[in-house]
Amino acid sequence: MKNETQSALVARDAAIILLLIWAFMQALLMIWAPADTQTTYLLLLFLMDIAVLCGFMDRVNTGTALAATITCGWVAYKLYSFYAVGETVYLTDYFVTVLPLLGSGAAALFSRSMRHVNAENKLLRRQVDEQVLVDDVTELYNLRAMYRDAQMMTGYCVRNHLPISLMIIQMRYESELRGMLSHSRYIQLRKRLAELVMDSVRVEDKVYCIDEHGTMAILLTSNEANSAYVRSRIIAAVTKEDAFDGILERGTHMDLRFACKEYDEHFGKDMMAFKKAVESELAYDV
Structure with missing residues (x-):
């Protein structure tokens, strides 16, 4: 060559x-x-x-x-x-x-x-x-990095009998927000949302941006029941009155959809199937 x-x-x-x-x-x-x-x-x-x-x-x-x-x-x-x-x-x-x-x-x-x-x-x-393992907008690790880390973390947790869950967070009205905001403000929106989510999770939990629509995933070292606390902290952070000052107009709120599922050994090393199982739960968050 x-x-x-x-x-x-x-x-x-x-x-x-x-x-x-x-x-x-x-x-x-x-x-x-x-x-x-x-x-x-x-x-x-x-x-x-x-x-x-x-x-x-x-x-x-x-x-x-x-x-x-x-x-x-x-x-x-x-x-x-x-x-x-x-x-x-x-x-x-x-x-x-x-x-x-x-x-x-x-x-x-x-x-x-x-x-x-x-x-x-x-x-x-x-x-x-x-x-490339980093999303260029949010500077979070991307989907490829999530699959890599998920394989390692699930293997470690199974060996040590520890719980691990995958949470996926999606903007409920992403297409409407994209159409309403200018490109630069939409980029700022994604960055700000990523910052708020990062500030709401523990250090040992890992946050990823898994697509160009701002969808995020979190690998939580906790079971599915305890993930509700993470969800409540994220909702509290994004619903603050000044959370998106300078990006969203007053009166426009950020609404998120959540889905979380605890890892089960029947998934084996198929992290794609694990992610698909979590994504299927998004439809029930109405």
Whole structure:
């Protein structure tokens, strides 16, 4: 992979150098061109530019075919003019023979090298995303981190005969709040809610943000019955009059839905099934 990337970068740099040479030769062509041939050269340059654009747009076959057609047509025309009419062949005429294939070839080389570089960048971005364990808005651990921690914590609690529960908290009118608030205020709302929840739980309990809608999950080192105290503390925190000052208008209240379930050994290591079982309880919090 490293050698392929290095080769692609070398090919990209070589293509840029060839394109600079191509552009320089175009400038020389127009500077040295006799006055009576400048219009012809301008038309040819326009066709060359189309061939080069085809190369940049990943239409390599089209660009190459157009460049080859320009070159063959130009060579045939100049040979006919030279032998049949006796027209003089200028140095600039040789430039026109080389320029179409040089430009389209450089553009195709650049496009192919960038295709490889972009593919590797996408692969690296996907690999980085798969390793990210923190929600970028709330700065809480995300769903992937929750699954990882849940497996470890449930295993520890089962071995030591300790209770562990999963609580999921959801904004009841999330879609309405998203539509009512500006994007920046909605982000502030999610951050503020995360702070209030964090302040309402014990140090040993772990809080996660598990989706882009602000849904949170808490791994509680307590049984399902005692989770009611956590719920009451969170409700008390979010219903304070100044809890969302500067974010929500006066009279707009934050309403949450709660679901909690104690871990049972029949879930085994299937934390996804455990989470789904908790989520199914959200429908009953009306």
